[in-house]
Amino acid sequence: MRDAPFAAASRLTGLGTSIFTEMSALAERTGSINLGQGFPDEDGPPEVLRAAIEAIEAGHNQYAPLPGVPPLREAIAAHQRSRYGLEHEDVQVTFGATEAISAGLLGLCDPGDEVIALDPFYDSYRAGAAFAGARLVGVPLQPPKWRFDPAGLAAAVTERTRMLLLNTPHNPTGRVLDRTELEAIAAVCVKHDLVAISDEVYEHLVFDGEHVPLATLPGMAERTLTVSSIGKTFSVTGWKTGWACGPAELVAALRGAKQFMTFAGGTPLQHAAAAALAIAEEHGARLAAELEAKRDRLCDGLERAGAEVLRPAGTYFVNADVRPLGYDDGVVFCRELPERAGVVAIPTSVFCADPGRVRSLVRFAFCKREAVIDEAAARLGRLRCPT
Numbered sequence: 001m002r003d004a005p006f007a008a009a010s011r012l013t014g015l016g017t018s019i020f021t022e023m024s025a026l027a028e029r030t031g032s033i034n035l036g037q038g039f040p041d042e043d044g045p046p047e048v049l050r051a052a053i054e055a056i057e058a059g060h061n062q063y064a065p066l067p068g069v070p071p072l073r074e075a076i077a078a079h080q081r082s083r084y085g086l087e088h089e090d091v092q093v094t095f096g097a098t099e100a101i102s103a104g105l106l107g108l109c110d111p112g113d114e115v116i117a118l119d120p121f122y123d124s125y126r127a128g129a130a131f132a133g134a135r136l137v138g139v140p141l142q143p144p145k146w147r148f149d150p151a152g153l154a155a156a157v158t159e160r161t162r163m164l165l166l167n168t169p170h171n172p173t174g175r176v177l178d179r180t181e182l183e184a185i186a187a188v189c190v191k192h193d194l195v196a197i198s199d200e201v202y203e204h205l206v207f208d209g210e211h212v213p214l215a216t217l218p219g220m221a222e223r224t225l226t227v228s229s230i231g232k233t234f235s236v237t238g239w240k241t242g243w244a245c246g247p248a249e250l251v252a253a254l255r256g257a258k259q260f261m262t263f264a265g266g267t268p269l270q271h272a273a274a275a276a277l278a279i280a281e282e283h284g285a286r287l288a289a290e291l292e293a294k295r296d297r298l299c300d301g302l303e304r305a306g307a308e309v310l311r312p313a314g315t316y317f318v319n320a321d322v323r324p325l326g327y328d329d330g331v332v333f334c335r336e337l338p339e340r341a342g343v344v345a346i347p348t349s350v351f352c353a354d355p356g357r358v359r360s361l362v363r364f365a366f367c368k369r370e371a372v373i374d375e376a377a378a379r380l381g382r383l384r385c386p387t
């Protein structure tokens with residue numbers, strides 16, 4: 001026996017259990033309302049669900065071509081063209097945005113490379129960078145406005161920097177970066193010849209401002225992989241059907257990794273995703289309006305409960321400072337919340353390289369039915385004045 005037969009496994013598990021897995025299990029165990037992991041509690045549009053069933057019945061059940069089924073690749077290209085005026089050289093379908101990001105990191109980064117990301121960052125980024133032997137370097141978004149310091153961004157670049165991994169609209173903060181901020185990011189990428197992966201999974205879920213894809217900025221189309229998926233736009237997070245599009249050379253690098261990760265599958269869902277994208281504009285606008293109302297409902301409820309709300313401009317998530325509820329530490333708050341109030345939420349600090357920076361903040365998901373939001377808010381309201 002080798003001394004450490006599972007060294008590789010422990011290196012990876014050293015990355016920790018996904019916070020989402022952990023918190024959803026906690027919600028299940030305690031029968032709590034789950035405002036932790038971001039997934040809607042209602043299904044996507046019936047015509048999209050039907051398209052998946054019809055695709056199975058039509059016999060779309062074997063391996064897809066590696067780049068994805070032609071109708072979906074065409075629908076993605078059409079979506080990017082009509083919505084943003086972007087003409088991508090190539091499109092690769094993936095198992096959700098998650099695979100696009102991991103495969104992009106694997107295909108484009110060498111061991112020892114550095115990848116800059118806004119901090120807090122979505123949890124798979126650090127793991128994806130680690131798979132590639134690369135290191136994630138955070139540029140802080142400062143609460144309560146969640147803005148970054150452009151000088152701090154410029155200073156984060158070293159000789160080892162290979163990539164900028166952007167996310168807007170941003171999880172977990174709900175920020176939608178504005179054009180001035182994106183120009184600062186683009187300037188750094190161009191100056192230092194960095195490639196970019198831009199994770200835009202919440203592109204349709206914007207309430208204030210507008211979503212500007214990084215690839216639309218001058219000098220960026222030729223160096224950016226734009227990543228998205230249908231999970232959020234169509235309330236089908238379990239479908240895990242996403243894509244990356246951009247310059248042929250960058251897509252080829254991602255595809256090279258992806259082909260040996262999963263090859264190509266989810267064929268019927270790829271066909272259904274093509275049908276979904278045909279109604280993305282109308283459906284996305286309707287969903288954003290619904291979610292905006294839900295955002296306001298949860299923000300009001302949190303405020304009534306006494307928390308200090310950092311109102312988001314997009315996504316599924318709102319952050320709140322729980323100090324007025326008697327907690328300095330969001331981790332302790334989230335640990336006690338299921339027992340005390342029957343609600344699960346996620347401490348924002350788990351998304352940060354330096355947890356102390358946002359210690360008293362907690363992320364709540366509002367992609368839930370109104371009655372569920374109201375019940376969660378009522379339960380949180382009882383925290384301050386227990387009956």
Ligand code: PMP
Binds near residue numbers: 099170171201237240
């Ligand atoms: N990026 C961000 C910022 C996310 O919040 C999520 C969450 N679900 C993903 C990527 C993953 O997307 P998918 O489910 O399509 O893999």
Ligand code: GLN
Binds near residue numbers: 039
């Ligand atoms: N994106 C979802 C969130 O941020 C969770 C996705 C996951 O479970 N990995 O809550």
